[in-house]
Amino acid sequence: MSTRIGVITFPGSLDDRDAQRAVRLAGAEPVALWHGSHDLEGVDALVLPGGFSYGDYLRCGAIASLSPIMTEVIDAANAGMPVLGICNGFQMLTEAHLLEGGLIRNDHGSFICRDQVLRVENTDTAWTTDFTGEQEITIPLKNGEGGFVASDDVLDRLEGEGRVVFRYVDVNPNGSLRDIAGICNERGNVVGLMPHPEHATEPGFGPDTALAMRSGVDGLAFFTSAIQRTLASA
Numbered sequence: 001m002s003t004r005i006g007v008i009t010f011p012g013s014l015d016d017r018d019a020q021r022a023v024r025l026a027g028a029e030p031v032a033l034w035h036g037s038h039d040l041e042g043v044d045a046l047v048l049p050g051g052f053s054y055g056d057y058l059r060c061g062a063i064a065s066l067s068p069i070m071t072e073v074i075d076a077a078n079a080g081m082p083v084l085g086i087c088n089g090f091q092m093l094t095e096a097h098l099l100e101g102g103l104i105r106n107d108h109g110s111f112i113c114r115d116q117v118l119r120v121e122n123t124d125t126a127w128t129t130d131f132t133g134e135q136e137i138t139i140p141l142k143n144g145e146g147g148f149v150a151s152d153d154v155l156d157r158l159e160g161e162g163r164v165v166f167r168y169v170d171v172n173p174n175g176s177l178r179d180i181a182g183i184c185n186e187r188g189n190v191v192g193l194m195p196h197p198e199h200a201t202e203p204g205f206g207p208d209t210a211l212a213m214r215s216g217v218d219g220l221a222f223f224t225s226a227i228q229r230t231l232a233s234a
């Protein structure tokens with residue numbers, strides 16, 4: 001039986017279909033879940049996708065983090081289920097306090113869209129075991145509120161505990177403190193990042209490989225990692 005990975009659609013989600021496709025390309029079964037439901041339909045892992053939930057009103061992800069299904073997401077995350085928040089999904093995970101810190105407006109004040117190089121600094125999380133340590137990957141970045149902020153204490157703790165999972169390389173595109181692109185919770189089952197792995201899973205449809213000199217499918221390993229994790233704990 002294949003791993004079933006749920007992708008939650010919120011009002012204003014944009015990348016839910018791409019996330020479902022990435023799950024399928026990685027070899028798992030995508031399960032479409034709705035924010036207004038209280039049923040995770042027995043999935044083995046969860047993706048909170050990118051987009052503009054509730055039109056980014058209040059703060060990006062703030063209203064969606066109060067959706068009915070988030071009660072179940074929080075319970076599942078606390079029980080150890082692999083949960084990945086991508087961009088708007090990362091914003092929701094910080095708003096729901098499943099991840100520390102917060103995301104604020106890019107320091108240059110504009111929406112940004114680019115192929116971004118990241119360094120994978122923790123390969124022990126549920127979503128990164130298929131990377132090698134210090135591996136540099138290129139995946140798309142597209143957001144208006146991607147600046148990661150936290151107090152010095154929290155930043156020191158995240159770094160000290162190896163919970164900075166991804167760091168921006170070459171360019172810091174948004175003013176994120178300490179070049180942080182993504183983090184995980186203490187257990188390593190909940191991961192959030194601003195760039196978009198689901199958009200780099202299919203040759204010819206991801207980053208500009210001529211420019212990046214890379215495969216263009218660096219995002220696939222997020223999903224294959226989660227599949228390995230769910231099979232290992234089955």
Ligand SMILES: NC(=O)CC[C@H](N)C(=O)O
Binds near residue numbers: 049086089
């Ligand atoms: N791609 C996204 O998920 C964007 C998230 C959010 N709407 C922002 O602009 O910051």
